[in-house]
Amino acid sequence: MLKIENLHAVVTDSEEEILKGIDLEVNPGEVHAIMGPNGSGKSTLANVLMGKPSYSVTDGDITVDGDSIVELMPDARAHLGMFLAMQYPSEVPGVRPWQFLKAAKDAIDVANGQSKMSVRAFSRLFDEKVTESGINPDLIKRSLNEGFSGGEKKRNEMLQMQVLAPRIAIMDETDSGLDIDALQAVADGVNKMRSPDRSFVIVTHYQRLLHYVKPDVVHILVNGKIVETGGAMLAEKIEATGYRDYLAVR
Amino acid sequence: MTLNVVEIPTNVVRHLDLYRQDWDNFVAAQASNGVATNPVNEFRNVGWREFERVGFPIHRRGNELWKYTDLRGIDRAEFRSGSRSKTFDRNELAAKIPLPSEWQNLVFVDGRLDRSHSDSVGQQAGVRFDSVSSFADLGKLAQCADNAFVSLNSAFLDDGIFVDVDAGGFANKPIHLVFVTTEFDDGHRAVYPRVAASIGSGAEAMLIETHVSISDAAHLSAPVVEISLADDASLKHYRAQLDNENSYHFATTRVKQSSGSNYQSSSFSIGCSIGRNDVFTHLAGEHAVSTLHGVYLTTNRQHQDNEISTTHLAPHCTSDQYYKGILSGRSRAVFSGKITVERGAQKTDASQKDLNLLLSHGAEVDTKPSLEIYADDVKCGHGATAGYVDEDTLFYLQSRGVDYDTAQAMLIRGFAAEIISEFGDDTLREFLENQLDELMPVLQIASDTIGTA
Numbered sequence: 224m225l226k227i228e229n230l231h232a233v234v235t236d237s238e239e240e241i242l243k244g245i246d247l248e249v250n251p252g253e254v255h256a257i258m259g260p261n262g263s264g265k266s267t268l269a270n271v272l273m274g275k276p277s278y279s280v281t282d283g284d285i286t287v288d289g290d291s292i293v294e295l296m297p298d299a300r301a302h303l304g305m306f307l308a309m310q311y312p313s314e315v316p317g318v319r320p321w322q323f324l325k326a327a328k329d330a331i332d333v334a335n336g337q338s339k340m341s342v343r344a345f346s347r348l349f350d351e352k353v354t355e356s357g358i359n360p361d362l363i364k365r366s367l368n369e370g371f372s373g374g375e376k377k378r379n380e381m382l383q384m385q386v387l388a389p390r391i392a393i394m395d396e397t398d399s400g401l402d403i404d405a406l407q408a409v410a411d412g413v414n415k416m417r418s419p420d421r422s423f424v425i426v427t428h429y430q431r432l433l434h435y436v437k438p439d440v441v442h443i444l445v446n447g448k449i450v451e452t453g454g455a456m457l458a459e460k461i462e463a464t465g466y467r468d469y470l471a472v473r
Numbered sequence: 474m475t476l477n478v479v480e481i482p483t484n485v486v487r488h489l490d491l492y493r494q495d496w497d498n499f500v501a502a503q504a505s506n507g508v509a510t511n512p513v514n515e516f517r518n519v520g521w522r523e524f525e526r527v528g529f530p531i532h533r534r535g536n537e538l539w540k541y542t543d544l545r546g547i548d549r550a551e552f553r554s555g556s557r558s559k560t561f562d563r564n565e566l567a568a569k570i571p572l573p574s575e576w577q578n579l580v581f582v583d584g585r586l587d588r589s590h591s592d593s594v595g596q597q598a599g600v601r602f603d604s605v606s607s608f609a610d611l612g613k614l615a616q617c618a619d620n621a622f623v624s625l626n627s628a629f630l631d632d633g634i635f636v637d638v639d640a641g642g643f644a645n646k647p648i649h650l651v652f653v654t655t656e657f658d659d660g661h662r663a664v665y666p667r668v669a670a671s672i673g674s675g676a677e678a679m680l681i682e683t684h685v686s687i688s689d690a691a692h693l694s695a696p697v698v699e700i701s702l703a704d705d706a707s708l709k710h711y712r713a714q715l716d717n718e719n720s721y722h723f724a725t726t727r728v729k730q731s732s733g734s735n736y737q738s739s740s741f742s743i744g745c746s747i748g749r750n751d752v753f754t755h756l757a758g759e760h761a762v763s764t765l766h767g768v769y770l771t772t773n774r775q776h777q778d779n780e781i782s783t784t785h786l787a788p789h790c791t792s793d794q795y796y797k798g799i800l801s802g803r804s805r806a807v808f809s810g811k812i813t814v815e816r817g818a819q820k821t822d823a824s825q826k827d828l829n830l831l832l833s834h835g836a837e838v839d840t841k842p843s844l845e846i847y848a849d850d851v852k853c854g855h856g857a858t859a860g861y862v863d864e865d866t867l868f869y870l871q872s873r874g875v876d877y878d879t880a881q882a883m884l885i886r887g888f889a890a891e892i893i894s895e896f897g898d899d900t901l902r903e904f905l906e907n908q909l910d911e912l913m914p915v916l917q918i919a920s921d922t923i924g925t926a
Contacts (some may be wrong), residue, residue: 273872276864301874313866317887326883327873334874366887383873 224422225249225272225391229283232271241267243320243447244283249391252419256458257426258431259444260466265426266310268444269395272424273307274300287391301327302334304390308380308397315367321349321381324386331387349386355415356382357408374405381412392416393424398432410435430458447468488529488548494664495553496521496628496852503631513606513630530621541807541839542778544751550662552693555628558583559655561687563590566653568676570683570715571904576649581653584664585632590653598843599676605633608669614699614727614755622695622723626665634668636680640673647679647898652696666696672706674731679709681815681901684724684744686717691746698726702734704758707738711896712767713905716744718775723749732758732787739895740767740796741905742777743912750792751780755925756790756818763792768892771804771836772915778807785818785848792822797892798829799885800836804918808840808857816847825855830862830888832881832920850899861922881920882913 225248232242240320241264249255259265267409271278281338284291287303295303315323329339353360358378368376377397381457384392397409413436425432433441433455441457442449443466451457451467478607512894530539530550532862563572572578573732575595594602605611617624638644652666672678684694694716703709716722722745740750754763783792798806808827829838840857862884870880889909893905 229557260482273868275868275872277868296877297868297871298876298880299648306871309869309872311865313863313869315866315870315887317882317890318870318883323870323873323875323883324874326879327870330876330879387873 224251224288225424226286227283228286230271230280230285231282232267232278234278234279235277238282241278241447242271245444245447245449247442247449249422249424252417253439254417254423254425254436254443256438257424258428258430258441258458258461261472263444264447265428265444266395269393269426271365272393273297273305298330299334301387301389302331302381306332306387306389306392307386308377308384308392308394310395310397310399312368312376312380314369314371316369318367318369319365320363320382321346323372324349324383328387352382352385356385356412358382373400374402377409378405379400381409385412385416388416389420390420391424393426395426396428397425398427398429399464406431407435430462433458443469481672489525491551491553492524492625497771499554499629508548509832517610517628517630519612520624520630524621524628527619527621527624538780541805541809542747543843544747544774547693547747550691552661553657553659554663554665555583555657555659558585559687560563561655561753565687566590566651566685569685570651570713571614572649572651575646575900576681578649578651578698579634580651581632581666582653583662584652584666586634588668597644597646599639600648600678601634601637602646603637605630605667605669606641607637608671608699610637610699610729611669611702613618614616614701614729614770615697615725620725623697623725625693626697626725627665629665629780630667631665633669636668636670636678638670638672638676638706639844640676642673642676642678643676644676646680649681649683652671652682652684652694654686654694654720655693656690657746661691661693663693663695666694668696668698670698670700670708671685672702672708672734674703675705676703677707679898680711681898682712683715684713684722685715685718686744689717689719691714691719693721695723696725698724700726700728702728702730702736703883704731704836705733706731707735709897710718710739711898711901712738712740712750714740714742714744714748714750715908716748718744718746718773720745721747724751726752728752728754728763730754730756730758730761730763732908733760734758735762738766739773741893741894741896742769742779745775745906747776747778749778749780753784754792755783755786757786759787759789761787761790763790765793766795766892766895768797768799768889769806770799770801770889770909770912771801771806772912773802773804774886775804776806777804778809780809782813783809783823784813784815785823786815788817788819788821790818790821792824794825795892796827797888798838799832799889799916800829800907800914801832803833803835805836806838808838809843810841811843812845812853812855814848814851814853815887819850820849821848821851821853823851823853827857828858830885831859832862832885832916832922834921861882878917881917885913885916886910
């Protein structure tokens with residue numbers, strides 16, 4: 224489904240190389256966790272997958288269903304069913320979550336040759352997901368993320384993910400800065416969405432979230448490279464020993 | 474006896490000659506119509522003499538009020554007032570601006586009330602429409618001294634309107650004053666709309682002021698609006714400046730507020746080549762509230778100047794200046810905000826903010842805050858910013874599936890929404906939102922910034 228081959232990426236402005244040859248294959252239905260110490264390139268990988276312009280791919284390839292997406296704009300990647308839950312979602316004054324998500328859903332549907340959802344049908348979907356995500360319904364009447372707490376922003380990301388129902392959901396440190404209730408809510412959201420044709424790439428520093436969302440594959444990313452790949456047990460090992468073994472052999 | 478030879482710059486002579494001739498004709502026409510009365514004549518004379526003395530503010534050196542707005546060239550274009558207006562169909566006007574039956578629409582064509590295009594007046598209890606010369610404070614709030622455009626407007630005082638709301642009155646219909654400028658066969662037209670409003674104690678009203686051109690012909694418009702709010706009076710004053718892009722628009726608004734009064738002004742400026750929105754409120758009584766908000770949108774080579782001033786004369790007053798600009802192409806804008814707190818105006822709570830969104834590298838904004846505070850127990854805050862569309866925010870929106878242009882349009886709309894949402898009439902607000910949407914492709918085509926911070 225999602226395949227990454229020998230991926231090298233730099234910061235567009237400084238040409239500093241962050242990703243130094245990454246290989247990764249995510250099959251339908253799998254949950255992959257990308258773990259690593261601070262500064263290892265985890266967030267960069269998540270953003271590069273979604274096409275953030277402040278990073279440039281210098282070598283290697285990313286394919287979805289066999290087609291390269293490296294040249295695609297972020298919106299075109301969303302149309303293919305990709306989604307990135309951001310670590311620091313922007314505050315967007317004057318843009319209301321309902322209107323924004325309706326525009327996003329319409330764009331994705333139209334790009335996939337489907338007709339736009341009626342306002343009534345979309346409202347029903349939206350309200351249902353608002354209840355499911357546990358976000359404060361008063362908040363989402365305001366401007367997108369404006370004045371939201373860190374936890375509320377993350378819940379809002381989950382709401383968007385649930386409404387847009389992507390095939391490839393990438394989560395960039397969604398668990399960081401969450402209290403236990405919010406963490407549980409995020410995990411419930413992911414578990415409810417798990418299905419044989421939907422994949423997750425969960426980027427995280429800690430294995431906290433992985434207590435609730437059992438990954439199929441765990442990768443350890445250090446200094447822009449995957450240094451170890453294993454099963455869910457690998458995350459538990461990290462919990463016990465931290466990343467120092469990997470950093471020492473670097 | 475020796476003669477002092479004073480060298481007069483030729484351009485001063487030039488535009489004074491043009492306007493003197495125009496004024497002479499105007500005065501002669503008024504006299505032959507038999508409408509010239511002595512007080513009004515004297516009023517015009519005072520205006521003309523001051524204009525003759527100051528001329529257009531072309532020389533900017535040392536002139537703080539015109540530091541960032543270059544009017545050179547305005548003296549060379551022949552703008553003249555003329556009695557004959559081009560006729561047009563009301564439908565033609567209704568296609569450009571809203572004229573809903575829920576409003577009291579008064580249409581002024583080239584500065585003169587046109588009854589055929591206006592709703593009949595006099596149905597609103599507590600509201601009277603009269604000649605501007607009946608306004609007790611005429612010329613006292615908008616003074617000619619050192620002000621070329623107030624002087625010109627006063628010199629050419631013709632028709633205009635005085636909106637008089639009785640004490641305790643409630644104007645249940647928004648009063649919509651439409652200033653239409655038509656084409657002039659014989660050159661470029663100059664228009665001098667004049668408005669006076671007196672809101673009686675405890676009275677409430679909504680005044681909508683719309684400026685629009687009926688053709689693309691260049692014109693000069695110098696409206697003057699004087700407003701007096703009695704104790705506890707409340708006025709919502711909305712202003713839409715939609716003049717065509719070849720025109721000059723120099724508007725002066727002067728407001729005097731008594732105790733407990735509430736003046737709420739929202740301005741939407743989108744039109745003309747060089748525009749100026751000069752607003753000055755005097756808070757003369759305790760516990761008065763003044764809200765001066767606005768949004769300006771400029772494209773191509775447009776220039777929009779906002780000269781916003783609040784003077785606190787009495788204690789316990791609240792004032793808030795908040796303007797937002799969206800600039801594209803090689804356009805320029807100015808925000809010059811002034812707050813003066815006079816000695817004795819203790820417990821003043823004043824704030825000032827000017828935020829700008831730059832859509833192109835060629836666009837430029839000069840923002841100049843100025844606070845003069847002579848009292849010691851006051852709260853006074855100010856801030857100004859100018860920035861490009863945020864790259865991370867664009868990426869955020871795009872990552873959800875909306876394309877770049879749509880995402881940028883969302884951010885532009887969102888930026889303006891804070892001000893536009895304050896226009897407290899649904900029809901007007903929707904109209905302004907549509908105006909912004911119509912302008913969106915023009916704003917975006919001239920945009921060359923992809924979120925560089």
